[in-house]
Amino acid sequence: MQGVRYDPDDPLAAALAPPPGESAEERAARVRREEEAKRVNDEIDERLREERAAWKRRRSDFKLLLLGQSESGKSTTLKNFQLAFAPKAWQAERASWRAVIQLNLVRSINSILDVLSQEMASSPSTTSPTTSPFMRPTTSQGTNRFDPSTSTSPTDGSSTSSDPDGLQFTNTHALLKLRLVPLRRVEADLKQLIGAATDEVAPDAFGAPAQAADDANGAVLYDGSPARRRPAEFYVRSNQSWREALRSTYQGLGGAASERAAAAHESKLEDATEIIASCAVDMAALWADPVVREVLRRRRMRLELAPGFFLDDIERIATRGYEPSDQDVVRARLRTLGVQEHKLVMERSGVSALATNDVSRDWMIYDVGGSRTSRAAWFPYFDDASAILFLAPISCFDELLQEDRRVNRLEDSFLLWKAIVQSKLLANCILVLFLNKFDLLDKKIQGGVPIRKYLPSFGDRDNNAKVLAHYLHQKFRDQHREYSPQPRRPFYGYVTTAIDTKETTATLAAVRDGILRHNLRKADFV
Numbered sequence: 316m317q318g319v320r321y322d323p324d325d326p327l328a329a330a331l332a333p334p335p336g337e338s339a340e341e342r343a344a345r346v347r348r349e350e351e352a353k354r355v356n357d358e359i360d361e362r363l364r365e366e367r368a369a370w371k372r373r374r375s376d377f378k379l380l381l382l383g384q385s386e387s388g389k390s391t392t393l394k395n396f397q398l399a400f401a402p403k404a405w406q407a408e409r410a411s412w413r414a415v416i417q418l419n420l421v422r423s424i425n426s427i428l429d430v431l432s433q434e435m436a437s438s439p440s441t442t443s444p445t446t447s448p449f450m451r452p453t454t455s456q457g458t459n460r461f462d463p464s465t466s467t468s469p470t471d472g473s474s475t476s477s478d479p480d481g482l483q484f485t486n487t488h489a490l491l492k493l494r495l496v497p498l499r500r501v502e503a504d505l506k507q508l509i510g511a512a513t514d515e516v517a518p519d520a521f522g523a524p525a526q527a528a529d530d531a532n533g534a535v536l537y538d539g540s541p542a543r544r545r546p547a548e549f550y551v552r553s554n555q556s557w558r559e560a561l562r563s564t565y566q567g568l569g570g571a572a573s574e575r576a577a578a579a580h581e582s583k584l585e586d587a588t589e590i591i592a593s594c595a596v597d598m599a600a601l602w603a604d605p606v607v608r609e610v611l612r613r614r615r616m617r618l619e620l621a622p623g624f625f626l627d628d629i630e631r632i633a634t635r636g637y638e639p640s641d642q643d644v645v646r647a648r649l650r651t652l653g654v655q656e657h658k659l660v661m662e663r664s665g666v667s668a669l670a671t672n673d674v675s676r677d678w679m680i681y682d683v684g685g686s687r688t689s690r691a692a693w694f695p696y697f698d699d700a701s702a703i704l705f706l707a708p709i710s711c712f713d714e715l716l717q718e719d720r721r722v723n724r725l726e727d728s729f730l731l732w733k734a735i736v737q738s739k740l741l742a743n744c745i746l747v748l749f750l751n752k753f754d755l756l757d758k759k760i761q762g763g764v765p766i767r768k769y770l771p772s773f774g775d776r777d778n779n780a781k782v783l784a785h786y787l788h789q790k791f792r793d794q795h796r797e798y799s800p801q802p803r804r805p806f807y808g809y810v811t812t813a814i815d816t817k818e819t820t821a822t823l824a825a826v827r828d829g830i831l832r833h834n835l836r837k838a839d840f841v
């Protein structure tokens with residue numbers, strides 16, 4: 316601003332002052348940047364104002380908030396709601412998940428290639444021409460299946476058995492790396508296609524993990540050391556737009572105005588599908604390769620426990636005519652950013668006999684981003700919520716938060732739950748708790764992870780997933796009893812596996828009926 320005097324002793328003024336000795340062009344560029352930043356800011360403010368106004372307008376609707384830490388299964392539960400109660404709408408949406416599933420798969424492969432390259436670069440090359448048996452086309456079923464019992468051995472007994480510490484890379488690995496290079500572009504294209512209708516947000520926006528820390532047993536997907544840190548995830552900002560964009564491409568619903576854009580989209584999607592299909596055999600070979608498995612084991616990259624894991628399904632997914640199944644869609648991973656509003660219009664088969672009016676038939680469901688930095692965005696939605704479905708992933712009792720490597724994930728869930736049950740704003744909300752990811756918990760404990768080591772209060776109880784689930788259920792329920800401002804508030808707790816759609820449908824029907832029954836009782840009192 317011209318004419319404004321800056322007091323050099325005032326630190327705020329000094330921070331805001333233009334850089335000394337700024338040229339006319341530099342000044343013009345700075346002003347342009349500032350104007351652009353202001354425009355973006357105003358847009359965000361406007362969007363927040365609109366979101367809040369929409370929330371207020373919906374005062375009379377039934378509003379369900381899905382809460383819980385990141386990767387707890389909120390979006391997966393939302394998909395289950397759609398699948399259970401709005402199956403036609405779900406069918407229409409299913410195809411649009413294909414690109415997300417392809418992206419999940421390609422990202423897993425590219426992250427394997429990254430670590431493979433690093434290892435190969437730092438290892439004295441052993442270019443034995445012996446080709447791996449896994450280079451044969453993997454057309455027969457099951458050749459790329461992961462058998463944990465074989466993954467700990469560097470090879471399947473051939474060249475490296477005499478050298479247990481060394482990794483024997485061969486021409487096969489170099490060749491695989493080379494042949495899979497096109498997947499880099501596919502990843503970029505798919506990201507752009509999925510993100511095209513929205514904004515891609517740099518992972519840094521969520522704050523890099525604060526400190527390296529060791530999870531002690533490697534049960535965490537990747538440990539905390541910078542070299543092994545989990546690759547950044549792909550985020551798209553909010554709402555349906557990406558799905559709408561992809562769906563109209565798949566279904567040719569682009570309309571005249573966007574026909575050309577839709578055609579360009581379609582051809583990019585087809586290119587991506589084509590390249591993925593042509594890389595199927597090499598992807599399967601990479602995933603089945605014993606040396607690669609050993610690299611992953613040493614780096615504690617347990618991809619099979621990570622969200623969006625499709626490496627065991629390459630044969631089925633990496634094809635030209637691939638269409639996602641319901642299972643695929645609930646297993647797909649796309650991180651939520653901000654608060655997403657979904658109107659669930661229960662279709663005939665999904666309507667409960669207890670639903671007496673439109674309000675009980677149409678639910679507004681709010682799916683939120685669960686990472687720590689996203690949580691401030693939850694609060695404006697609290698004052699008018701009808702019910703909260705809180706997800707606590709119990710399989711992560713031995714893991715650390717991605718966004719703060721000093722905090723145990725189960726402890727984070729406990730603290731979050733406590734804050735929610737204590738909240739006066741939520742005193743009249745029905746609380747539903749899902750102790751989720753039971754399947755992963757069972758797998759982990761069967762693999763020998765000692766519960767007591769991470770949860771000393773578990774004591775001498777059996778090292779068993781069911782016992783732990785029961786124990787945690789009691790702990791969460793006790794917190795509700797102890798801290799709830801409304802002692803008689805209903806509380807429903809379930810142990811769930813949200814990727815098991817059949818079981819989850821039954822649970823959600825019970826949840827819905829419990830909520831409706833409670834609402835009917837409340838109406839009787841009035």
Ligand SMILES: Nc1nc2c(ncn2[C@@H]2O[C@H](COP(=O)(O)OP(=O)(O)OP(=O)(O)O)[C@@H](O)[C@H]2O)c(=O)[nH]1
Pocket residue numbers: 383384385386387388389390391392621622623624645646647648649650651652683684685686751752753754755811812813814815
């Ligand atoms: N094995 C297993 N995977 C699950 C379960 N529930 C969810 N997942 C997977 O875990 C991943 C994360 O689930 P999301 O529903 O995206 O998690 P979220 O709570 O929405 O996470 P944010 O959007 O980051 O807040 C997805 O790939 C799901 O398929 C479960 O019970 N078992």
Ligand SMILES: [Mg+2]
Pocket residue numbers: 389390391649650651682683684
């Ligand atoms: Mg989500």
